[in-house]
Amino acid sequence: MNAAVISNWTLLSATIALTLSTFIAVIKLTGSSHPDRFAKISLSLTGLATAFLVVAVFARGIAAGRAPWGNMYEYAITGTLAVLVVYLILAIKNDLSGIAVFVLMPLLLSLGLAQTVLYIPVADLVPALESGWLVIHVSAAIIAGGGFSLGFAFAVGQLLASRKNSKLATRLPSSEQLELLSYRVTAWGFAVWTFSVLAGAIWAENAWGRFWGWDPKETWALITWIAYAAYLHARVTVGWRGGKAAAIAIVGYTSYLFNFFGVNIFFDGLHSYGGL
Amino acid sequence: MSTTFELTPREFARFIWRQLTSMRTALLLLLLLVIVSIPGSVLPQQNTDPFSVRQWIEDSPTIGNILLKLGFFNVFSSIWFSAVYLLLLISLVGCILPRSIKHYQALRTQPPVAPANFERLNIYENLESKIDADLLLTEVAQKLKQRNWRVRLDLDQKFVAAEKGYFREIGNLIFHLAVVGIILAVGIGVLFSYRGQMLVREGTAVASVSTQFSSLSFGTAVSEDDLPAVTIGLNKFTAEFERGLIQRGAAREFRADVSVVSASGNQDAVIEVNKPLKVDGSTWYLVGHGYAPRVEVRNAANEVVFADSVILLPRDGSFSSEGAIKIPNGENGIGFITAFLPTAEFSGEPISIFPSPDNPLLLLSAWQGDLGLDAGVPQSVFTLDVSTLERVGVGSIAPGETWELPDGLGSIKFVAVERFVTFDVARSPGGIYALGFSILALFGLVTGLYVRSRRIWIKQSAVNTFQIGALSRNDQPGLDNDMKMLKALCSAVEGKLK
Numbered sequence: 001m002n003a004a005v006i007s008n009w010t011l012l013s014a015t016i017a018l019t020l021s022t023f024i025a026v027i028k029l030t031g032s033s034h035p036d037r038f039a040k041i042s043l044s045l046t047g048l049a050t051a052f053l054v055v056a057v058f059a060r061g062i063a064a065g066r067a068p069w070g071n072m073y074e075y076a077i078t079g080t081l082a083v084l085v086v087y088l089i090l091a092i093k094n095d096l097s098g099i100a101v102f103v104l105m106p107l108l109l110s111l112g113l114a115q116t117v118l119y120i121p122v123a124d125l126v127p128a129l130e131s132g133w134l135v136i137h138v139s140a141a142i143i144a145g146g147g148f149s150l151g152f153a154f155a156v157g158q159l160l161a162s163r164k165n166s167k168l169a170t171r172l173p174s175s176e177q178l179e180l181l182s183y184r185v186t187a188w189g190f191a192v193w194t195f196s197v198l199a200g201a202i203w204a205e206n207a208w209g210r211f212w213g214w215d216p217k218e219t220w221a222l223i224t225w226i227a228y229a230a231y232l233h234a235r236v237t238v239g240w241r242g243g244k245a246a247a248i249a250i251v252g253y254t255s256y257l258f259n260f261f262g263v264n265i266f267f268d269g270l271h272s273y274g275g276l
Numbered sequence: 277m278s279t280t281f282e283l284t285p286r287e288f289a290r291f292i293w294r295q296l297t298s299m300r301t302a303l304l305l306l307l308l309l310v311i312v313s314i315p316g317s318v319l320p321q322q323n324t325d326p327f328s329v330r331q332w333i334e335d336s337p338t339i340g341n342i343l344l345k346l347g348f349f350n351v352f353s354s355i356w357f358s359a360v361y362l363l364l365l366i367s368l369v370g371c372i373l374p375r376s377i378k379h380y381q382a383l384r385t386q387p388p389v390a391p392a393n394f395e396r397l398n399i400y401e402n403l404e405s406k407i408d409a410d411l412l413l414t415e416v417a418q419k420l421k422q423r424n425w426r427v428r429l430d431l432d433q434k435f436v437a438a439e440k441g442y443f444r445e446i447g448n449l450i451f452h453l454a455v456v457g458i459i460l461a462v463g464i465g466v467l468f469s470y471r472g473q474m475l476v477r478e479g480t481a482v483a484s485v486s487t488q489f490s491s492l493s494f495g496t497a498v499s500e501d502d503l504p505a506v507t508i509g510l511n512k513f514t515a516e517f518e519r520g521l522i523q524r525g526a527a528r529e530f531r532a533d534v535s536v537v538s539a540s541g542n543q544d545a546v547i548e549v550n551k552p553l554k555v556d557g558s559t560w561y562l563v564g565h566g567y568a569p570r571v572e573v574r575n576a577a578n579e580v581v582f583a584d585s586v587i588l589l590p591r592d593g594s595f596s597s598e599g600a601i602k603i604p605n606g607e608n609g610i611g612f613i614t615a616f617l618p619t620a621e622f623s624g625e626p627i628s629i630f631p632s633p634d635n636p637l638l639l640l641s642a643w644q645g646d647l648g649l650d651a652g653v654p655q656s657v658f659t660l661d662v663s664t665l666e667r668v669g670v671g672s673i674a675p676g677e678t679w680e681l682p683d684g685l686g687s688i689k690f691v692a693v694e695r696f697v698t699f700d701v702a703r704s705p706g707g708i709y710a711l712g713f714s715i716l717a718l719f720g721l722v723t724g725l726y727v728r729s730r731r732i733w734i735k736q737s738a739v740n741t742f743q744i745g746a747l748s749r750n751d752q753p754g755l756d757n758d759m760k761m762l763k764a765l766c767s768a769v770e771g772k773l774k
Contacts, residue, residue: 195718
């Protein structure tokens with residue numbers, strides 16, 4: 001068995017573990033007689049899925065002989081891993097079982113899309129990507145994306161938890177708690193995103209002779225950055241705190257996702273490495 | 277009740293300024309900036325893709341021309357985009373400068389007095405101690421000072437106030453000022469930058485003089501005189517493509533071996549995609565390549581009238597390339613519309629199935645007449661206007677082969693497959709300053725987000741009873757650690773004084 005095959009099989013195993021974990025988290029959320037036990041089982045399965053995914057991503061990197069983020073498929077699986085790792089770290093100190101579904105479902109979707117639509121076999125890179133900056137620029141984008149994804153999940157949870165007369169709201173963590181969690185991971189993502197854009201600009205200067213050229217990917221990276229800057233400001237502006245700030249965080253995440261999917265699918269630019 | 281809403285011009289100006297520099301306005305301007313940026317990525321832009329812009333306007337002229345007038349094909353230098361970001365910039369500066377002054381003053385004043393009601397703090401606790409209040413407070417204040425807290429000791433009102441984390445606000449201020457710095461560096465840098473593109477055939481050399489560039493643009497503060505005297509000869513160009521089944525035909529390696537002649541000396545160098553060449557302040561980037569088949573054309577008298585390589589423009593990923601060969605000779609000029617297929621395959625129409633020259637084929641369509649080159653009307657070297665020409669015939673030749681034109685008009689020989697490369701030549705001096713400000717911004721951002729700004733107090737509330745409390749001025753966890761630290765200090769002092 002070669003590394004590429006190991007990667008594919010462990011990825012499938014991770015997906016199965018994550019599906020079970022999500023399923024159990026749903027049962028826990030919709031009300032069961034043993035919520036704590038279900039929460040524990042779900043968290044353990046999430047840990048198992050993460051372990052499988054670590055192997056899958058590493059094996060993919062070994063099979064390709066380079067950092068495993070040279071196309072959309074690899075970005076998606078590595079990005080999912082980044083979210084899971086941050087989620088598990090947060091879960092050590094915080095009880096996240098009430099919000100687990102909101103984190104796990106999008107991740108499951110991401111892994112599913114990766115294996116169906118985005119999948120491409122291992123191949124070498126085009127010369128434009130052969131640079132040390134690939135490791136720095138793209139890994140930072142992936143890590144920032146991990147923060148944004150969690151921030152998004154918590155922000156959605158926050159909006160649901162703040163609804164009055166909602167049965168679901170009573171089972172979620174308080175909206176204040178979710179707001180704070182959402183802020184922490186998003187602010188962290190924002191700082192790393194800033195670094196990623198900066199590293200990208202240095203690379204662009206090195207590869208294309210300009211550090212900024214309004215390429216669609218660059219434009220949407222900036223739009224994402226500005227949207228999250230707006231979110232950080234909204235949190236400290238009277239009249240915008242809470243729900244409205246969460247809505248801006250969701251706008252920011254939408255533009256991040258569009259930068260990943262939309263720009264690769266709809267626009268022709270210098271960043272067309274997706275492999276679609 | 278009379279006209280209380282009438283403002284003097286001065287009051288009005290102050291009102292506008294206050295509105296503009298408020299956080300709410302900054303927030304709305306940020307969201308507005310998001311919205312006005314979107315058309316810049318959805319519609320083709322003149323500075324990056326002028327061809328698509330022309331195409332767009334041709335396809336839908338009515339809407340296209342309206343959009344063109346409104347600046348939608350030039351979003352990032354349009355009036356409305358500039359208006360939003362300039363307002364944002366003014367709002368930012370107007371907000372940050374007063375805040376800087378305020379923070380500077382805060383650094384020079386004492387921490388605030390203990391609150392009357394500790395229950396309003398994030399955390400508070402009561403502490404019993406039989407130790408003399410003045411002694412305890414003095415000792416605690418002393419210890420806090422040693423731990424780099426800014427301390428206020430008030431023995432009249434019996435409290436100690438301490439504050440830490442001033443770098444949070446300093447980081448915030450640095451971040452925002454550095455963002456202004458980045459925008460200025462980029463804006464001013466553009467004035468001093470130039471950027472051009474040139475096509476160089478294998479075995480030839482080009483000098484960096486304006487006539488050699490296929491496109492060249494200068495910032496306001498520089499001109500042709502600022503181009504360095506550099507000549508670059510392309511000795512050899514290597515291109516490798518994926519031959520495996522996965523991503524077959526994808527680019528794998530591009531490498532230009534060049535000889536450089538410049539004021540600072542002569543050298544042989546290699547230019548690759550992520551490895552540009554820096555010469556005398558200009559930087560040379562390998563941005564593209566294509567085929568330039570070498571041909572030899574003979575006239576009816578079998579005399580060589582043209583022998584050179586001809587640049588053809590790539591049309592697709594398999595490097596099917598198109599262009600024209602023109603040999604003017606008054607009424608008897610000969611022109612060829614040319615297509616080159618690196619790996620030709622015949623499945624109906626001949627097409628190229630791989631970008632490397634595995635089965636090269638030159639397709640030619642020959643035309644005769646006045647090519648119009650002497651008329652002084654500029655025309656593209658890549659197309660042949662056949663409206664006034666007479667068709668001679670079509671042929672296809674592999675390297676080494678010769679096509680004899682009908683009616684004894686002459687012949688054309690495909691001598692060899694050669695290539696050309698496209699170099700971008702640029703200088704963008706603002707980059708290094710923008711980088712400096714970016715690093716500063718990043719430092720400010722992390723400091724502003726992660727330094728914990730907080731206050732703690734200890735106050736005698738009754739005989740033998742003290743209140744201690746802490747207030748977080750940020751959203752970072754860790755306030756309970758400060759509380760623990762303060763309690764530990766108190767008991768240490770107690771132990772020492774007993």
